[in-house]
Amino acid sequence: MSTEVRSGVTPRRPPPMAPMGGLRYGLVLLLVAIGLGLLGGRIAILHVIDRPFLQGQGDARTLRTDTISAHRGMITDRNGEPLAISTPVVTLWANPQELPVDSIQRLMLARALGVELDALNERVGRYGEREFMYLRRQMTPEAAQRVLDLRIPGVYAQNEYKRYYPAGEVTAQLLGVTNVDDAGQEGLELAYQPHLAGTPGQRRVLKDRRGRLVRDLQLLREARPGGDLTLSIDQRLQYMAYRELKAAVTEHEADGGVVVMMDARSGEVLAMANQPSYNPNNRAGIDPRGLRNQAIVDVFEPGSVMKPLAMAAIMESGRFDRDTVVDTSPGWMRIDRFTIRDIRNYGELDMAGILEKSSNIGMSKLVLELDDPVVPDLYRRLGFGQSPETGFPGESTGSLPAPVRWSRSQWAAISYGYGLSVSALQLASAYTAIANDGVRMPPSLLRLSEPSSGMPVIEPDVAHDLLRIMEESVQPGTGGRRAGVAGYRVAGKSGTVRKTSASGYQQNVYRSLFAGIAPVSDPRIVTVVMIDHPRGGEYYGGAVAAPVFSRVTGNALRLLDVPPDQRVR
Template sequence: MKDEREKWARVRIVMIGTLFGLLFLGVVGRAFYLQILQHEEMIKKAEKQHQRIIPLTPARGAIMDRNGTPLAVSLEMDSCYAEPRNIQDINGTAQVLAPFLGISKRDILHKFSTNRNFVWLERRLAPDLAARIKNLKLHGIGFSPESKRFYPNVEVAANVVGFTGLDPNGLEGIELKYDSVILGNTGYLVTERDALGRNIAIDDALVKKSEPGKNIILTLDKNIQYIAEKELAKAVTESGAKNGMALVMEPNTGKVLAMANYPSFNPNSFSHYAQSLLRNRVVADSFEPGSTFKVFLISAALEEKIVKPTDVFNCENGRYTIADRTIHDTHSYSSLSVADILKYSSNIGAAKIGSRLGDERLFRYLRSFGFGERTGIDLPGESPGNLRDKRRWYGVDLATISFGQGVSASAIQLATAISTVANGGILMKPYIVERIVDDKGQEVQKFDPQVMRRVISEDTARKVTKMMESVTTNGGTGLNAAVEGYLVAGKTGTAQKADPVTHGYSATKRTASFIGFIPADKPKLTIFVVIDEPKTSPYGGVVAAPAFREIALKTLCYLKIPPQGEISKTPKVVEAKQAVPPPQDEMSEEGASLDSMAEGEVMPNFQGMSMRRVLQVMEKRSLNIRLMGSGRAMEQNPPPGQKIRGTDEVWIKFTPSA
């Protein structure tokens, strides 16, 4: 009996020992699995529990014109955040911060009361304001560097460059089209948390700075852009028009040198403007081209050898009926040659040439010139225009399309098509980005001129050019576009606008335009000016041609392209105001105190300030001022203390320190 009890005791000891042994092996196995096999995964989980990662705004690359002048830059600024669990005196901290941040104490307390461990208080503070808050040394209040997009030339090329949001993702223009290229790598801020989730070691938070994106070099020339914008604004204002567009490009390469819209906007404060002002109408809007289309009609007819420049057509004394429609000419003509039909812009003559050419051939040539499809320019929102398939042309359509009605095109399409005539018959793809470089200046990608196709022969192009030259001579509709000392080949355009109410053409609204190239014998520039709904005159030769002349003359002067003959006076070369260079690293406190400046729309005293300091004041006061030169502020307009009116030219001139 005793032996059985001892035997059973031994069995129980073995069973318990085996059980403990198995449990021990299980613990060891689990520990091996977690500590060895899952080591990396456990480390990551531990870091997630003890660290909080806050993404930082990536720095965007710069956008520059072809000469390297900055059109869009990123400035590094401090953003203020709070970690509520680390704030010792929530009420007192909110009381202190409220006047600095310009928000109420109640709003700050509301942010502090959220369940989040991290909350932004104010993004992208002015440097002096950030420094003053830092000096308070408040517990639980920290700062993170972020970049802010700044457009130093204000409205110059605004519709082309575009703008960014707070993210900062591109929302329009080049900023949108090349967003993934310009946008750098996101940085981050890391904060430590204890077992209860409270943030610790705020002063030693690890920050990985954002890496800058690539820089974009445009084909635009800021000075030519400024000339185009200035003359376009003058033409729109003087004619009482609704808006306007101007485009300057190289006919032989397709490079866009200037692309102007008026009215425009300030991309530094784009949210204050109507949506209609933010789009680039040169590529996004299409309109009936009117008589400028006659150039392409006659080019097709000459190429098909169905007419010669000297062929004469009966222009019916200004009144011609086709089907149920009557076509009119502005002036009555009995008979005109093909060359004179272009010179005097006869709709009846164009309709008869179109009838001889036929709808199939006209449609084929218009498509070959690029109408009815996008040009492929590297800008967002391009309109393809509207060129109906020839199978949908009825009755009078062939006649009206021959002189530019019943069809629509964008300004970039028309300028590209007219450049085909200028360069000898080859359609070039327009482009606006020349190079992409990294932050060290190394070239990443280069864009070269791209030939699309041959549209007409060199001989036809020469004949059409010769006829277009007559448009700007005595008797021609484009005499106001003539530039002294240079041959100009061009064409006026006046088109009725569609009335959305009557679904017909408006009796009063017109689109007036002038398109051409200069010098006509060796074209360097294609220029297109469009004036929408002018009040003083509906004719392109009256309201658009003078703007063409001024843009051409000043641009040729700027590019140092000599005249072909004597000129009576030297034109004044207009150069754009110098772009604002990015602020330097150092920050100084010289100049007038901000506290002493007058409140409201009053010009502060900038005398003696550095450009860095001026930028700070502009940021704080939400002022848009054109800056010229470099060094310290010596002159300004309006004078200090004077109210800034909407019509004033507001500028500061800097002079290098001695």
């Protein structure tokens, strides 16, 4: 008998399970299959189709292409002494969105940067929606490292270069300056920007999310430094010329002045000093007048320093020679509506006497005897009214009117240096023709590997005669006697010119000039000095500019080891 029977209990059987419908089962499988398909498809898209994009995005957050700064070329004097060099500096920048809002950290950052906390917070607020702002540019590496040592999030460093000028104000107007991005803005820095500027390099680096360098991966392009520039300037002569010019401007309470010294044989500019000046290494409170290189950019009526050049044209005409005598009595003459005067009645004067006494009457009578425009023609051959072609930004051509329908007074005025305008550099270049056997040397601000051949503009015999005539103008007892240099023979001419304004010539406002050559026996140096508006009581060129010429030229001859003349008069 079975167990169920023996117990007398009939067991309950579980209800049979309902079989899953085929439709629902198929739907579940379909959904699972679709999910797996979508997942697999997405994986395939990420790994195959979108891989370059995603890899690029990832690299952009870790790989960087950094710029390698290239230093600017050095500017040196003719002897290799540095006049402009680039020094390494560090620029600090920040991501405003990463900078901490903690006031203590902000205060530490402000103090390290040397700024007020309020000013820093104001700048951060202004750039708050951006990812870049400068904190401080061109810091010394030591000062920048003190800021970086604070380890403040969002603060980064960038290596750059800054221009430094060892000679400071002595060469400021000639060299010019660069801006905060180390690009030339003035002077030779601007003129030779393509040559001096380096070519930055590039490298691929790995950085963390805070922009810190993890690994240097690959050099893409090497940085190429800028080319060096060798000037014709002799730093020793430049310092000396600047010192003497500054002392003279101060002594005579003048508005400013210029000294230009040229090598008579090559045309190279050995010194070019300007007053007022400025310190290019610290440009705070710059006097705008000190920014211009007056020797090249500014022009003026030259006055009596043009008389030797006009006399060269007169002698070349064949009508007159050095022994010609002119009666300048009674010391004045009426031409057209104008009266031309000498300081006093000098009576009869030969050519040397006309230059020594600086007779306007003598020069006027000589030039009015000529029919041809020989004087303006020679002026043009000497480079007046034309660009000096030095490449200096803003160099002036001056003004030399064409001799068309000139009145007699205009012919007379141009013979004693009025009615035209020149720069000090043009004047110095013109005087090289007298010093160099009639050959004018074009000016050069760069050291020349080979001297220029020059341009013959005056007959050699006339240039020799004129040099001797000019020597007599600086002998003891003459107006130019203060230009003399002990041990050397000097030739030159002084000039005193009334300055002009919009209403005409000004009363008691002058420019004092002296242009000279030394040594006469074997000319080596041409020097031009211009003092603008001296107020110290003296204003004649022989009293104000000639002493500067004497000191500058004498010191230069000795520094250059030029032997004394064999015969000193």
